[in-house]
Amino acid sequence: MTEVLRAQWVVLDIEGTLMPTSAVHVGLYDFARPRLGPWIDAHPDSELVRSAVARTKAEAGLADDAGTAEVVAVLHRWMAEDRKAAPLKDLQGEIWQQGYASGELVSSYFPDVVGALRAWHAAGLALAVFSSGAVKGQVASFSNTTDGDLTGLFRSHFDTVNAGPKREAPSYAAITAGLGDPDPGAVVFLSDVPAELDAAAEAGWQTVGLARAGEPYADADFGAHLVVGTFDDLRIEAA
Structure with a gap:
C-alpha cells in the first residue's frame, strides 16, 4: 500500500536513506x-x-x-x-x-531514489538534506552521480555544524528556521534512524522511517513513525 503525505518541504538523510551505508563507511x-x-x-x-x-x-x-x-x-x-x-x-x-x-568519486543511490527526488521536485516540493556529513561534502556528492548532477534538486543543506546533533530536537527547530520558518507540520523528514525521527517529531515534523533490506536499521523498532521499505511505497504531495 502506498502511503500519502502532504508537505511543503522534504528533508532527507543520506546514509541508509538515499544510498547504502556501506557506500559511505x-x-x-x-x-x-x-x-x-x-x-x-x-x-x-x-x-x-x-x-x-x-x-x-x-x-x-x-x-x-x-x-x-x-x-x-x-x-x-x-x-x-x-x-x-x-x-x-x-x-x-x-x-x-x-x-x-x-571524477574519482561517483555517487550511486538506491534504485528508487532519483526518480522520487525528481518527481517531488517537479511537483513543487522543496527538497533539503540533513546529514552528519559536512555540507561541502553533501553538495559534492550530488554533483557527480550515476544519474548526473543532482545539485539543482536541493534548496538547502544542513549538517551537525550548522544545525546541531541529529538526535536532538533543537537541531530540527534550527533547520525549520533555516527553511524560512514554515509550519513544522509542513516538513517531512526521511531517515533510517529511529532516534533521529524521534527528535524531528518532537520538533513538530512529519516523519518517515526507511527500513531498507540489508541496511543496519532494517529491523529496528520505529515505534509510531510511518515506515516504508522504499520510496516507491510513499507518495508526497505538495501542500
Missing part, C-alpha cells in the same frame, strides 16, 4: 583515509585546514606542536568509531569535493 571513508595526511601537509595556508587541525589537537588533548602523523592518528580513530567530529567532517568534505570534481 567503506567507499568514501576508504577514499579519505589515506589522503588526510597528504591533504593537511599540502594545504598549510588553508584556514579551514589550519582550523581543523587545531580543533583536532584541542579535542584530542594533543600538544600544540603535535605533528601531522599524530593528528591523522586521531582522525583515523574517529573514523573507526564513526565519531561525528566537526574537524574530521570538514577535512573529509574537502577531500571528497576534490574527488568528485576529478
